[in-house]
Amino acid sequence: MRLILPLSITFVTGMIMVLHFFVPHQPIKFLGDNLQEWYMIVASAAIFLGALNLMHVHFRKIKLKLKNWKYSPVTIIGFMLMFVTGLIYGVTAARPFDFMFMNMVAPMGATMFSLLAFFVASAAFRAFRASNWRATLLLTSAFIVMLGQVPIGAMIWDKIPLAKVWLMSIPNTAGQRAVMIGAAMGVVSTSLRMIFGIERSYLGGTD
Amino acid sequence: MASILEKLEKILEKLGNMDRRIIFILIALSVIIPLTLNLIFPNPVGAEPSRDMYEYVDALPSGSDVLLSFDYDPSTMPELQPMAIALVTHLMRKDINVVGMALWPQGASLGQEVMSSVADSLGKVQYEDWCNLGYKTGGGIMIVRLGSSMNAVFPTDRDNLSWDEIPMLEYISDLTSFDLIITLSAGDPGIPAWVMMAGDRFGVPVGGGCTAVSAPQFYAYLQTGQMVGMLGGLKGAADYETLVGIQDGQAVKGMAPQSIAHLVIMSFIIIGNLAYFTQKKKGGRG
Numbered sequence: 001m002r003l004i005l006p007l008s009i010t011f012v013t014g015m016i017m018v019l020h021f022f023v024p025h026q027p028i029k030f031l032g033d034n035l036q037e038w039y040m041i042v043a044s045a046a047i048f049l050g051a052l053n054l055m056h057v058h059f060r061k062i063k064l065k066l067k068n069w070k071y072s073p074v075t076i077i078g079f080m081l082m083f084v085t086g087l088i089y090g091v092t093a094a095r096p097f098d099f100m101f102m103n104m105v106a107p108m109g110a111t112m113f114s115l116l117a118f119f120v121a122s123a124a125f126r127a128f129r130a131s132n133w134r135a136t137l138l139l140t141s142a143f144i145v146m147l148g149q150v151p152i153g154a155m156i157w158d159k160i161p162l163a164k165v166w167l168m169s170i171p172n173t174a175g176q177r178a179v180m181i182g183a184a185m186g187v188v189s190t191s192l193r194m195i196f197g198i199e200r201s202y203l204g205g206t207d
Numbered sequence: 208m209a210s211i212l213e214k215l216e217k218i219l220e221k222l223g224n225m226d227r228r229i230i231f232i233l234i235a236l237s238v239i240i241p242l243t244l245n246l247i248f249p250n251p252v253g254a255e256p257s258r259d260m261y262e263y264v265d266a267l268p269s270g271s272d273v274l275l276s277f278d279y280d281p282s283t284m285p286e287l288q289p290m291a292i293a294l295v296t297h298l299m300r301k302d303i304n305v306v307g308m309a310l311w312p313q314g315a316s317l318g319q320e321v322m323s324s325v326a327d328s329l330g331k332v333q334y335e336d337w338c339n340l341g342y343k344t345g346g347g348i349m350i351v352r353l354g355s356s357m358n359a360v361f362p363t364d365r366d367n368l369s370w371d372e373i374p375m376l377e378y379i380s381d382l383t384s385f386d387l388i389i390t391l392s393a394g395d396p397g398i399p400a401w402v403m404m405a406g407d408r409f410g411v412p413v414g415g416g417c418t419a420v421s422a423p424q425f426y427a428y429l430q431t432g433q434m435v436g437m438l439g440g441l442k443g444a445a446d447y448e449t450l451v452g453i454q455d456g457q458a459v460k461g462m463a464p465q466s467i468a469h470l471v472i473m474s475f476i477i478i479g480n481l482a483y484f485t486q487k488k489k490g491g492r493g
Contacts (some may be wrong), residue, residue: 001270001414018314021408025239029355033352033355033356033359036345036348036349036351036352037359038351039345039348040343040345040348040349040352040360041451043344043345043346044344045346046310046344052255060454063404072344075354091316091365092222092366092367093319093341093366095322098316098319101316102316102320105301105313106281106284106317107315108283109280109282109284110281110282110284110285111279112282112285113282113285117234117238118230118231118234118235119466120472121230121231121234121471121472122231122483124472124475124476124479125230125472125475125476125478125479126226126479128476128479128480129480129483130483139476139480143473143476146469146472146473147464147469148470149419149440149442149474150248150442150462150465150466151248151251151462151463151466151470152248152466152467152469152470154251155248155249160234160249160260161251161253161255162253162254165253165254165255166422169429169430171421172426173236173426173430175425176424176426176427177427179424180424180427181320189400194465195322
């Protein structure tokens with residue numbers, strides 16, 4: 001029963017959603033629409049679960065004095081501060097939550113992502129080598145795209161942006177399309193395996 | 208001559224082992240100096256996907272309804288927020304109704320900031336010319352549900368005002384009510400979800416903006432016509448600002464530091480390669 005019940009639920013819901021795509025009529029439409037709403041409710045509940053898990057992990061880290069535990073109080077205080085402020089004042093515009101979001105969370109988030117530029121520069125310096133003709137081809141393409149992506153490329157030679165657009169539209173698109181088709185076929189086959197109960201790893205365990 | 212070459216080799220060897228902190232400082236300076244000097248480079252807009260996006264929006268008649276999804280968070284804000292400002296400015300100048308929403312939790316607040324500030328500057332009224340439905344979880348599945356009923360997913364807007372009380376939503380029932388969907392996407396869920404669920408399934412035109420790193424993967428959608436246009440990275444945002452005619456736009460201002468930073472990174476790659484070949488010539492590991 002522990003195996004048959006989840007497999008049956010997966011099969012029935014999966015088949016309803018497949019039918020919902022091809023048959024936009026009742027009762028399939030009703031069932032499909034409701035399942036979509038259930039999914040949203042479950043996904044919303046997962047956010048609360050994630051928040052609880054975050055707190056659990058950091059309180060445990062402090063309690064056991066695990067590696068880098070000193071950062072955990074910052075996470076907990078930040079989380080609680082935003083949570084309580086949102087709860088008391090609401091999350092609408094021109095409220096303390098909104099002020100804190102725009103003036104604290106937003107600049108800090110942007111700063112974290114901006115650090116990537118430094119690491120990209122350092123990694124490119126150490127690892128981007130024209131060691132063979134394929135690597136040289138990649139390096140040349142990267143230079144053209146980097147120059148074509150900024151106005152200075154057109155200032156150096158007005159054909160550089162055109163070369164960039166060609167690189168992105170033809171060789172890049174060919175490669176991307178192959179990846180996308182491959183990934184899509186993988187998604188379809190995995191979904192079918194799950195619906196028909198062949199793929200069971202999502203149930204946990206080794207069955 | 209031989210001694211000069213030897214000296215050059217030694218210099219290259221030293222440069223090849225450059226401390227990463229020097230690289231960090233030079234990158235920081237390449238951004239800080241152009242910004243403090245307020246250096247602005249002219250930004251010509253060629254036959255780019257950003258021009259396609261502009262032309263599609265520009266061809267929409269006044270009174271059209273556009274759904275703008277803010278699918279990003281503060282980490283990608285420097286690239287995507289200028290796009291949002293330029294797009295909302297263009298839409299509102301053309302008297303197009305803008306309905307905002309978000310597939311990312313923090314996108315709702317960022318979208319609110321953009322729409323309210325642009326609307327204030329252009330004298331547009333909330334709930335008549337624009338509104339923000341806020342964030343809903345569910346990604347692609349939620350988009351499919353929007354295809355059958357918008358009201359079911361968003362019974363209220365971000366400020367908890369009931370759907371029925373918002374005048375501009377009177378004639379909006381599902382995704383097909385929109386003339387265009389624009390997604391500003393920093394990852395998943397984002398452009399692929401909108402293209403597959405809204406564009407392919409319900410036939411609503413989809414356009415979008417994304418970070419420069421993720422732009423290459425969406426060129427396939429442009430070639431097949433699954434996307435009407437795309438703004439890729441800060442350059443895409445700068446192109447749109449130029450086309451819309453926004454003076455002192457953030458993205459156009461960002462083009463000079465980005466140009467210099469790209470040149471600096473390219474110089475490092477060249478130096479790294481010269482050092483590599485020097486070491487290789489001497490029989491080193493490289």
